[in-house]
Structures are given as C-alpha cells and as structure tokens.
Amino acid sequence: MAAFGSVFMPKMALATFEDNKWSDSQIVPSDSISLHPGAHVLHYSSTCFEGLKAFRHEDGSVHVFRMDQNIERFAQSSRLLALPEINKVQLEQMIKDIVAEFAADVPEGPGSMYIRPTHIGTEAQIGKAASASNSSMQYVLLSPVGDYFAGGAHALRLLLDEEGQRCASHMGMIKSGGNYASALRPTIEAKEKYQADQILFCPNGYITETGAANFLLVDGNEIITKALDSSFLHGVTRSSILTLAKDLGMTVSEREVSTEELLERAAKPGVEAMLSGTAAVLTSVGTFIYNGKDYKVGNGDIGPMATKLRNALNDIQWGRAPDTHNWLTKIA
Structure with missing residues (x-):
C-alpha cells in the first residue's frame, strides 16, 4: 500500500487569476503547471490549501463531505493571505467536475478520495515582500487513499510544549503551508528525543493544537476544547465531532485549558484525549510527555x-x- 497522500489522479481542475479576473476552469494534466522562479509563492509563501474527502456509498454513489465549510475556510485563508479573492461558486464546480471525472476511482470504504484545493500567488516579482501577488493559480488535486489505520491504530504520545507555538498567533486560523513548515522541525525533534508522535503546542501554558490536528478532551459526559480564535485552525472535523457529541447528549465546552488542568484531568479514570483531522478523523492520545516525564491519559489506550x-x-x-x-453533496 502506497503512503497516505502519495498517489494522485493524472488530471486536476485548474483556474488562473490575471488582469483582475478568473479564467474559466479547465481539466488539465496534473503535471502541466509551470511557475516562474520569481513567483510570489516561492519567495513569500502566498499559499493556502484545503483537505476534504469524497466517499463511495454501498449503492455506488459518490458524495463529498462538508464541501461548503471547506470552501468557506479556503476563501478566508486566501483573503487573510492577501491572495486574490476566490470565486466560491467556481471552486465548488471545479471540485464537482474533477471528482465526477474520476468517480470510478473513488475507493470503497474504508478508503476515500482525498481532495486538495490549492491557491498560490504566481506573480513574478521578488520586490513584493510587503505586497500582494496580483496573479494567482487555483487547482484541485485528487489522491485516492486507503484506511488511515491500515497498519493498526494505536494511542499517540503527545509532547506538551509551553515554550514554542505552532505558528504566528495571528496566522493560526489560515490553512497555509508556512504554518506546517513552522511546526515541522520541533515535531521531528520531539520524535527523536521523546518518541512523541506529535507536539501539543501550549504557549503561555494553555493548549492550542498540534502541528496538524485539533485537540479534544473527554471527561465523563463533557467534551472540552479550545474556543475558536485566530491562533489555531478552525477544523471542519473538529466542528463535525462537536456537533455529533451534542447529538449524543454530551456537554460541549469551548474554553481555555491550561496544561495544569489537562494533566490533572488526564490522571482520572475514564478520561480520554484525542486529535481530530480530515485524514484520521479521530485518534486517541494515550500519553502526555511534560518536563521529561510521561503522564498516562486514562488507561493509556484507545x-x-x-x-x-x-x-x-x-x-x-x-x-x-x-x-x-x-x-x-452527491457528485455521481
């Protein structure tokens, strides 16, 4: 089985922004784009993306999950990065068109088709460190993926880091490549030094998120997570899980959580910690690592x-x- 996200469909949907307007979208070969080496994105990280999935139902039909929410977040990321404003209706049609083109390739469960809309600044102008790109490119890639837990699910080890933070606090709600790059080196070091799977960034002693997922804590009938602000990503899976928790009669508390409270609650029997994201949906956390010491969460298992x-x-x-x-949203 190929690594998650490493296989791509041979075509993608593409549109460009030039002269203050968007071109018509096209279905083009996935390897057909070219960029000037002075393109804004390559120097000043004017890039954002989304991650959503299409699923095949038992009757053979194909459906995209929460496309509207991902498009709204994509538009917000583009706006906050000073990229040209996207056309939401056009992007929705691009997603529908490319998924329909490869509907026969959407895997059956537990697999799915991962959808990656991407928006990049393309203006060739290296003097624009403090100015927006006047041109851009938007494309939608597809990647068929299997079961994220094909190798067997296990409870994660999470390093609590009160010194660093995932990214600049005013950038956290943007789904931009630079934010992931910012967390990459600390995460690699945490894996090497503590055998941690991820870092839970806790600047000033309060939880935010890991390098690639939102964090949730369950204590009895209460599910607790940080309230939305600009410092961390407003996850669509997070939102979906909180809605389902309410459907199950759980109390949802969105508020600040200190590392001190987190460790106190973790010691209680039956408490659970978990990470949410598009790829894995929900993954249990079994251990916190804090000041060089391991703290088991609940029974330490899934x-x-x-x-x-x-x-x-x-x-x-x-x-x-x-x-x-x-x-x-039914596509085919």
Whole structure:
C-alpha cells in the first residue's frame, strides 16, 4: 500500500487569476503547471490549501463531505493571505467536475478520495515582500487513499510544549503551508528525543493544537476544547465531532485549558484525549510527555468515546447513517 497522500489522479481542475479576473476552469494534466522562479509563492509563501474527502456509498454513489465549510475556510485563508479573492461558486464546480471525472476511482470504504484545493500567488516579482501577488493559480488535486489505520491504530504520545507555538498567533486560523513548515522541525525533534508522535503546542501554558490536528478532551459526559480564535485552525472535523457529541447528549465546552488542568484531568479514570483531522478523523492520545516525564491519559489506550465518535462520523460519510445535518453533496 502506497503512503497516505502519495498517489494522485493524472488530471486536476485548474483556474488562473490575471488582469483582475478568473479564467474559466479547465481539466488539465496534473503535471502541466509551470511557475516562474520569481513567483510570489516561492519567495513569500502566498499559499493556502484545503483537505476534504469524497466517499463511495454501498449503492455506488459518490458524495463529498462538508464541501461548503471547506470552501468557506479556503476563501478566508486566501483573503487573510492577501491572495486574490476566490470565486466560491467556481471552486465548488471545479471540485464537482474533477471528482465526477474520476468517480470510478473513488475507493470503497474504508478508503476515500482525498481532495486538495490549492491557491498560490504566481506573480513574478521578488520586490513584493510587503505586497500582494496580483496573479494567482487555483487547482484541485485528487489522491485516492486507503484506511488511515491500515497498519493498526494505536494511542499517540503527545509532547506538551509551553515554550514554542505552532505558528504566528495571528496566522493560526489560515490553512497555509508556512504554518506546517513552522511546526515541522520541533515535531521531528520531539520524535527523536521523546518518541512523541506529535507536539501539543501550549504557549503561555494553555493548549492550542498540534502541528496538524485539533485537540479534544473527554471527561465523563463533557467534551472540552479550545474556543475558536485566530491562533489555531478552525477544523471542519473538529466542528463535525462537536456537533455529533451534542447529538449524543454530551456537554460541549469551548474554553481555555491550561496544561495544569489537562494533566490533572488526564490522571482520572475514564478520561480520554484525542486529535481530530480530515485524514484520521479521530485518534486517541494515550500519553502526555511534560518536563521529561510521561503522564498516562486514562488507561493509556484507545478510548471508547473516540471510537464511538469516529464511527458515528464515518457512518454518515459512507452513507451507513442518516445525514441529518446535510453534510454530504452527491457528485455521481
């Protein structure tokens, strides 16, 4: 099995912004783009992207999950990065067109088709360190993916880092490559030094997120997570999980959580910690690493609530449960 996200469909949807207007979108070969070496994106990181999925149901139909939310976040990221404003209707059609083109290639569950809309500044102008790119390119790549847990799921080890932060605090809500680059080296070092799977960044002693996922804590009937602000990504999976938790009668608390509170709660039996994101949906955290010491979360294993919530979301995505929140868009 190829590594997650390493296989791509041979064509993608593409549109460009020049002379203050968007071109018509086209379906083009995935390896057909070229950039001037002075392109704004290559020097000043004017880039954002999204991650969403299409799912094949048992009747053979193909559905995209929460496309509207991803398009809204993509538009917000583009705006906050001073990229040309996207045409949301055009992007929705680009996603529909390219997924329809490769509908036959959408894997059956537990696989899916990963969809990666991307927006980059293309103006060839290296004097624009403090100015926006006047031209850009928007494309939608597809990557068929298998079961994220094909090698077997395990509870993660999470390093609590109170010194650093994932990215500049006013940039956190933007899904931009620079934010992931900012967290990369610390994460690699945490893996080497502590055998950690991820870092939970806790600047000033309060939790935000890991390098690539939102963080949630379950204590009894309460699910706790940081309230939305500009410092961390407003995850679509996070939002979906919180909605499903409310459907199950759970209390949702969105507020500040200190590392001190986190470690106190983690020591209680039955407490669960988890990470949410498009790729894995929900992954249990079994251990916190803090000041060089391991702290077990609950029983240190995969938690039943994480499994229950992940299955509830998967059942909607694959059409095994009613889509009561209208999260699915039928493509083919």
